[in-house]
Amino acid sequence: MSSESSESGKLLALSLYKPAWQYYIKYERFLTELNHPFRSRVDFVSDEKMVLEEKDILSYKAIVFFHHDPLKQLYPEAYEYAKRIEAICDRNGICFLNRPDALSTSAKSVQLGLLAKSGFNVAEAKTFKTWEELLSDKDRNYPLFVRYEYGHDSLGEAVSGPFFSLDEVAKAEPWRRDKWFKKEHFDGLVAIEWKDTRSADGYFRKYRVFVFGDTVMHGPLQISNHWFVHSNNAFKEECFQKETVGFLLGDCSSNEKEVFLKVNKALGLDFSAVDYSFSKDGKIIVWEANPHPSLGEWAEHEPFKTQFTNSLSAFYNSQIE
Numbered sequence: 001m002s003s004e005s006s007e008s009g010k011l012l013a014l015s016l017y018k019p020a021w022q023y024y025i026k027y028e029r030f031l032t033e034l035n036h037p038f039r040s041r042v043d044f045v046s047d048e049k050m051v052l053e054e055k056d057i058l059s060y061k062a063i064v065f066f067h068h069d070p071l072k073q074l075y076p077e078a079y080e081y082a083k084r085i086e087a088i089c090d091r092n093g094i095c096f097l098n099r100p101d102a103l104s105t106s107a108k109s110v111q112l113g114l115l116a117k118s119g120f121n122v123a124e125a126k127t128f129k130t131w132e133e134l135l136s137d138k139d140r141n142y143p144l145f146v147r148y149e150y151g152h153d154s155l156g157e158a159v160s161g162p163f164f165s166l167d168e169v170a171k172a173e174p175w176r177r178d179k180w181f182k183k184e185h186f187d188g189l190v191a192i193e194w195k196d197t198r199s200a201d202g203y204f205r206k207y208r209v210f211v212f213g214d215t216v217m218h219g220p221l222q223i224s225n226h227w228f229v230h231s232n233n234a235f236k237e238e239c240f241q242k243e244t245v246g247f248l249l250g251d252c253s254s255n256e257k258e259v260f261l262k263v264n265k266a267l268g269l270d271f272s273a274v275d276y277s278f279s280k281d282g283k284i285i286v287w288e289a290n291p292h293p294s295l296g297e298w299a300e301h302e303p304f305k306t307q308f309t310n311s312l313s314a315f316y317n318s319q320i321e
Contacts, residue, residue, distance in 0.1 A: 011042040015066040021294040030309040038313035050081045061320035062095035072104035102268035118266040123193040149188030162194035197277040212271040213315035221247035
């Protein structure tokens, strides 16, 4: 790739491949579909062979890097590539967004540990290597559930629990214990504290906000009768739509916005989707900050589509002005 056509004051949006559901791929499409003026100030490049050279990027004011996370643990080649691009940017005064080390702290125990140290209300998380190790650890607090330490299993296909005692773990069906193995986007085991976040109506709610720059935007709200709330078990009935749509179109309170901006800052993130719920006493429980979130079909509709495109463009534009 040559940078001969690139102008001063442009952004390079750099990825290694283009999964259609990811936020940055949809953002590129939204820019075109909306005929957005920022489209002319950003170049989207998929460097699948990781061959980008220093001369290719010197004319850009800022580079934003996109890839699955946690980067260092699951994608070491991509991590080394991103570190190389980061070093080029740093020595040439080019703004670099989505830094590889920040994209590597989303391992469940690491991220929740960092947030706990920063004073956020989070679930306790502790790794283990085998189920035998989990069974031998009598000092763990219950209830807990088990999931992958690395990767984002948004559909809950690899979650076991909740277990309310060590005895319940010991009695878990063999498939629950034997199905865990390294996959392309998943590895490691972590036991996470189970928190009962049922609302007064007996249902579980998981909220999502997108956080970038000084902006916090509402994303989807999912409501379910299952404790691990995700799109496959969320209620679709019309009686819940008013609440879910109302949240998507609503705004955070000033206190909530402050919390979510501090989450990103504590983790060194430039962009994330923060998933959270509320405790029985109304306090925010942060489940995770996902720096590589997908956008569902709901994001294709107005006014979210335009608001998201405008806000993300304004953030990127602030980095190249």
